[in-house]
Amino acid sequence: MLFQELLKSVEVHAADGPQNTVLTGITYDSRKVEPGFLFVAVQGFKHDGAEYIPQAVEKGAVAVVAQKAVTVPPNVAWALVADSRQALALMSASFYGNPSTNMRMVGVTGTNGKTTTTNLIASVLDEAGRKTGLVGTIHNRIGARKLVVSHTTPESTDLQELLHEMATEQVSDCVMEVSSHALALHRVDGCEFDTAVFTNLTQDHLDFHPDMQSYLEAKQALFRKLAEPGAKRGKCAVVNADDAYAGSIIEAAAGVEVYTYGIKTSADVRAEDIDVSARGVSFTVTGKWGRCPLDLRITGLFNVYNTLAAFTACAAMGIPVEVIKKALEGMPGVPGRFELVDAGQDFAVIVDYAHTPDGLENVLKTAREITTGKLITVFGCGGDRDRTKRPLMGRIAAGYSDYMLVTSDNPRTEAPLDIIRDIEKGLEPVAENNSYTVEPDRRRAIQLAVRMAQKGDVVVIAGKGHEDYQIIGTQKYPFDDRSEAAAALGALQA
Numbered sequence: 001m002l003f004q005e006l007l008k009s010v011e012v013h014a015a016d017g018p019q020n021t022v023l024t025g026i027t028y029d030s031r032k033v034e035p036g037f038l039f040v041a042v043q044g045f046k047h048d049g050a051e052y053i054p055q056a057v058e059k060g061a062v063a064v065v066a067q068k069a070v071t072v073p074p075n076v077a078w079a080l081v082a083d084s085r086q087a088l089a090l091m092s093a094s095f096y097g098n099p100s101t102n103m104r105m106v107g108v109t110g111t112n113g114k115t116t117t118t119n120l121i122a123s124v125l126d127e128a129g130r131k132t133g134l135v136g137t138i139h140n141r142i143g144a145r146k147l148v149v150s151h152t153t154p155e156s157t158d159l160q161e162l163l164h165e166m167a168t169e170q171v172s173d174c175v176m177e178v179s180s181h182a183l184a185l186h187r188v189d190g191c192e193f194d195t196a197v198f199t200n201l202t203q204d205h206l207d208f209h210p211d212m213q214s215y216l217e218a219k220q221a222l223f224r225k226l227a228e229p230g231a232k233r234g235k236c237a238v239v240n241a242d243d244a245y246a247g248s249i250i251e252a253a254a255g256v257e258v259y260t261y262g263i264k265t266s267a268d269v270r271a272e273d274i275d276v277s278a279r280g281v282s283f284t285v286t287g288k289w290g291r292c293p294l295d296l297r298i299t300g301l302f303n304v305y306n307t308l309a310a311f312t313a314c315a316a317m318g319i320p321v322e323v324i325k326k327a328l329e330g331m332p333g334v335p336g337r338f339e340l341v342d343a344g345q346d347f348a349v350i351v352d353y354a355h356t357p358d359g360l361e362n363v364l365k366t367a368r369e370i371t372t373g374k375l376i377t378v379f380g381c382g383g384d385r386d387r388t389k390r391p392l393m394g395r396i397a398a399g400y401s402d403y404m405l406v407t408s409d410n411p412r413t414e415a416p417l418d419i420i421r422d423i424e425k426g427l428e429p430v431a432e433n434n435s436y437t438v439e440p441d442r443r444r445a446i447q448l449a450v451r452m453a454q455k456g457d458v459v460v461i462a463g464k465g466h467e468d469y470q471i472i473g474t475q476k477y478p479f480d481d482r483s484e485a486a487a488a489l490g491a492l493q494a
């Protein structure tokens with residue numbers, strides 16, 4: 001593709017050099033430049049991409065786009081834009097042939113439940129005989145082929161390349177987690193969605209978003225995008241009516257068909273006769289698409305919400321209710337989400353990805369409901385992430401647990417004990433009862449919890465779910481809560 005052709009997708013403030021140069025690729029990272037590439041210099045949080053232009057040119061970049069005036073050799077074309085992240089997204093979509101317009105795109109956003117809801121929707125689409133693509137936290141998937149991921153929502157160029165691959169492999173429907181970071185940083189600017197789903201909004205990521213209002217505005221952006229006129233017809237928004245921010249999301253989707261779901265409020269799709277057990281949750285879906293009893297293998301009230309979101313999105317796409325029921329009832333669960341580690345012991349061990357106050361509250365509430373004995377919680381909080389959620393998570397854990405092992409999550413570049421001190425501020429009400437132990441070594445904390453558990457108890461190991469690593473400093477070490485728990489159970493039995 002010619003550079004000048006690609007520039008038609010963005011507003012260019014100035015340009016120079018050989019604009020008719022042919023491009024073989026596009027990247028935002030000088031380390032990934034290959035001969036014939038366009039290098040887009042992004043002004044980042046840590047580095048200014050413009051500083052890497054010489055390195056990019058040396059590696060063979062033939063064109064550069066930046067948001068400030070830059071100097072390049074005369075044989076290299078350049079263009080000036082207002083926002084290079086946004087330009088990166090739009091040019092990437094154009095470079096890869098706007099793949100999102102060639103398939104049905106379902107975007108799921110919200111603080112919690114994105115991974116679960118996208119997996120539920122994808123399993124229904126698979127059952128309906130569609131060829132499905134999935135983009136999200138655990139892995140990306142093209143049909144049955146799984147791909148390793150580094151982000152929940154990839155950087156725009158990587159996303160467009162992935163969607164192009166999906167389109168080439170005849171994927172008909174792509175279900176995608178859309179994080180607030182992605183929305184704020186223009187990663188999905190080159191995507192046109194058919195359906196946007198809102199799960200919920202509660203506190204997280206206040207290290208990145210200045211406040212809840214900005215966090216909300218990032219989430220609203222998905223629905224504003226949906227409402228923009230485009231090539232697609234019959235777009236719809238699916239919104240959790242029980243969430244405090246439902247009205248703001250619906251407002252952002254003005255002009256688009258909206259379907260609501262909920263339990264407490266009079267939504268289009270509701271759940272009745274909910275029965276939560278350790279084995280799973282059963283309930284009846286009622287409303288716009290009639291009555292449909294469901295008996296699921298996933299459990300917890302929060303999964304009723306995720307299921308209602310998936311049910312509504314799929315029914316709105318015209319998938320028959322019997323197909324939706326079959327797929328949802330067949331779903332074994334999502335790795336690291338309320339996942340049981342069973343070595344035949346007489347107490348339950350649950351590994352869960354809860355890493356937000358609301359997520360932790362939901363999982364502990366469910367664990368509390370299903371235990372006949374004590375609830376022992378192992379948890380920590382991630383380093384270099386929202387510090388204000390730490391005492392909140394501490395208070396929630398203290399409110400539901402009989403005993404806590406306060407440990408490390410991914411400390412990243414923070415001192416583990418500093419993170420734990422922040423959590424302890426929320427534990428003050430229980431400190432006198434001495435109902436917790438601080439053990440910064442997560443492996444030892446898991447061992448202690450398992451040794452402590454008695455018949456009928458539940459041990460919840462929260463925060464890392466499917467993660468198979470622990471980030472200490474800037475290093476990633478192999479670590480998996482599920483295998484750690486299994487090893488601790490094995491040692492106990494031996």
Ligand SMILES: CC(=O)N[C@H]1[C@@H](OP(=O)(O)OP(=O)(O)OC[C@H]2O[C@@H](n3ccc(=O)[nH]c3=O)[C@H](O)[C@@H]2O)O[C@H](CO)[C@@H](O)[C@@H]1O[C@H](C)C(=O)N[C@@H](C)C(=O)N[C@H](CCC(=O)O)C(=O)O
Pocket residue numbers: 028029030031041042043044045046047048049052150151152153154155179180181182185208
């Ligand atoms: C806060 C955030 O999202 N940061 C993202 C951002 O990084 P940044 O702005 O700090 O980048 P930077 O290091 O300053 O570099 C600026 C530019 O210089 C370039 N560069 C840098 C070095 C070099 O040698 N050559 C070069 O060209 C970089 O490629 C980049 O384009 O742009 C980078 C390139 O796309 C991302 O990798 C990076 O994600 C970081 C690693 C990250 O951890 N993001 C997390 C918080 C995130 O996005 N999470 C959400 C999920 C959250 C949730 O819902 O739970 C996600 O969608 O994954």
Ligand SMILES: Nc1ncnc2c1ncn2[C@@H]1O[C@H](COP(=O)(O)OP(=O)(O)OP(=O)(O)O)[C@@H](O)[C@H]1O
Pocket residue numbers: 110111112113114115116117137152177179199200302303305306336337338352353354355358359360362363465
């Ligand atoms: N609808 C929900 N409401 C509240 N908490 C939930 C909900 N669904 C899941 N959770 C909790 O949040 C955790 C993460 O769930 P899930 O991975 O589906 O969310 P997510 O939005 O994809 O998270 P992330 O983007 O941070 O990976 C679960 O392990 C569970 O504890």
Ligand SMILES: N[C@H](CCC[C@H](N)C(=O)O)C(=O)O
Pocket residue numbers: 152355381382383385409410463464467
């Ligand atoms: N996508 C989330 C995941 C958090 C998982 C938790 N284990 C942690 O490291 O804080 C984030 O990057 O904030």
